[in-house]
Amino acid sequence: MVKPPRPSPPDDEQIRQSIELLFFAYRDFTTRADEILAKQNFGRAHHRVVYFVGRHTGMTVSALLEILGITKQSLSRVLGQLVREGYVLQKTGIHDRRQRLLELTPKGRELERLLTTEQRARISAAHKAVSAASLTGFRAVMLGIMNDDTRHRFTSSEAITDSPNRAKMRPWP
């Protein structure tokens, strides 16, 4: 007891701080939307579906499952509910008729807007409060935290802003 098993203390402290930044930022980021959802008898899962379907109109169910990282049974309840209540439309795929391509109805877009307005304002304020370099740093660290295969989602196509740092990122142990 006199001798606490310490990892390298200064480094460990920095790491723990980042863990906590992630925890608290995520916690505060989601609470407001959760409150709005509760009033409509929806949950966070509905928000995620509406967000990503809005973001990627015409996406397949599989693509959505991969993004959410859940099973089709779990998605089923939520998606089925959104479809039945007129927030999401399913259209049979043209090239592959087994697919159900997803898109938001006007009602769905309305809900998406309602849910993310506060979140976008929050992020927007955070962006405006820092320098462009800070924003780049934020992105670099977030990309470093996620899995390699998830990272492709940001690094491949056009979406990414940037950053020289990316080149330094190692593949991950």
Add this chain to the structure above:
Amino acid sequence: MVKPPRPSPPDDEQIRQSIELLFFAYRDFTTRADEILAKQNFGRAHHRVVYFVGRHTGMTVSALLEILGITKQSLSRVLGQLVREGYVLQKTGIHDRRQRLLELTPKGRELERLLTTEQRARISAAHKAVSAASLTGFRAVMLGIMNDDTRHRFTSSEAITDSPNRAKMRPWP
């Protein structure tokens, strides 16, 4: 009533990207620990309790509730379970005997280590892959995302490592 159906599109794209960075980084950050927890019949809530009690030895139940942002009834089951199974100790407060000060047992510390080892490695790698400036930027943005009152947790007291970088962080508008 409301006017702009569209925010300025380029800006909106950057904001959405940050929202997604937050979502995917958090998702990937938690999955491994969740798997370990599942094997022991524990959930993410147990992880959070063990993490924060380990971080703030001797903390009160109220302090933990405030950090977690949940109700005491929700905490009760999880905390009670951890206490009964010997991961967490409760000691009656000295100055205020109504308080139950929380701390980890050796078994609790072991569990905490098991759960966060992978997470710390993940964050550590992300830190090493970027410049000190990027890290500062990451912190600034994360602090900007969280609520004002949550931010005090990082900006006020000692808990912070320290780092010359800290000095550059602005108090926030």
Add this chain to the structure above:
DNA sequence: CGATATATGTCAATAATGCTGACGTATTTA
């Protein structure tokens, strides 16, 4: 001292999210 507030715990009911496992159907591909 007595009233009241605080710190904590507990019981009960309810809801949302997620999982595994087992089937079923339509459609595409080999």
Add this chain to the structure above:
DNA sequence: TAAATACGTCAGCATTATTGACATATATCG
């Protein structure tokens, strides 16, 4: 034609979180 794929669904179970009501011990105030 057989196998693989995309999707859906039913059933059962665990975890996390909620509200509301009530209980106990201790502190503090008038």
